[in-house]
Amino acid sequence: MRTLINVPKTAKKGEIVEIRAMVAHPMETGYRTGENGVPIPRQIIHRFTCSFAGREIFAADLFPAMSANPFLAFTTVATGSGTFTFTWTDDDGTTQSAAAEITVT
């Protein structure tokens, strides 16, 4: 799995925690040309979501201006122990996902 996720292992209830997620992806814009001027087709991740205990807590639409290997950081309030699920959706519909646990006391 080509993702790097940073979620604190533990947090206090009500604490604001920072979550960082990066995925390996070329984010090909569709505006470049390759050998002999042949256009390189667009291939980007256009949607990222993060869910906690089955409920979506963060989502982002991504566009061609995003760099390769997109890195997203956001915060959430630690409400209880559980699993964050991260999903990246490609233009062609394929998805990659990753998960990370948090223990809230």
Place this chain on the structure above:
Amino acid sequence: MAGRSLALAPLLAAVLATTVAVADTLEADRRSGYDLMSPELRAMQDDDLSNPGMFWVLDGERLWQEPAGAAGIACAGCHGDAQESMRGVAARYPAFDPALGRPQDLAGRISQCRTERQEAEPLARESDALLALSAFVAHQSRGLPIDPPGDPRLQPFRAKGAALYQTPIGQLDLACASCHDRNWGRRLGGSTIPQAHPTGYPLYRLEWQALGSLQRRLRNCMIGVRATPFDFGAPELIELELYLMSRAAGMAVETPAIRP
């Protein structure tokens, strides 16, 4: 990407023409490209979970464990735990290869194990697999001082690299030293000119949006002065690397570094 370097060319001719030998880089004044980067980029390099170069290191770790070739042996099958067997190796490359009768860089050495020991298809220079293996092996030396071998057989090659470093090349007629010894720390268009220490390779360059080798970097600089770059794997690039590594002796390995 070459386009960006070319666009800088007329500008830098003007900048450099006005500059005559400012003091050459002093030993005590050596700085890694890291020290010249913004705090944001340094933070990106320092945190393994925000450093995209780590994707290649992790890929390399997987490849290290995978049996390959007719021999069906993984790198790990012969070398075991890379944390032990590969510690410090990248810090002393390029090394003299008696069979070739000349120096070999780390990527070349890995390719050699791949074709001769694993009896597998060769990996192309700058392929993701070779970059990943090189990054994984070099990562085992992160934090260790660059330690060029004292092997006297390397000396003539290092001297050739040093001479090339001082030779003006390309339509702009600039030597590596014109920029990296006499104008480091100054700006060239949007970039700060570093001292050209090869401490972080292979590294993730934002302009490339990918990991790349030192040879790719050197070829970029050659294209930037409108010279015909040496081919990947060319002896001249390995000689330049030998010289750059001796110039950076004692500086810490940073692989995988980040650069703008």
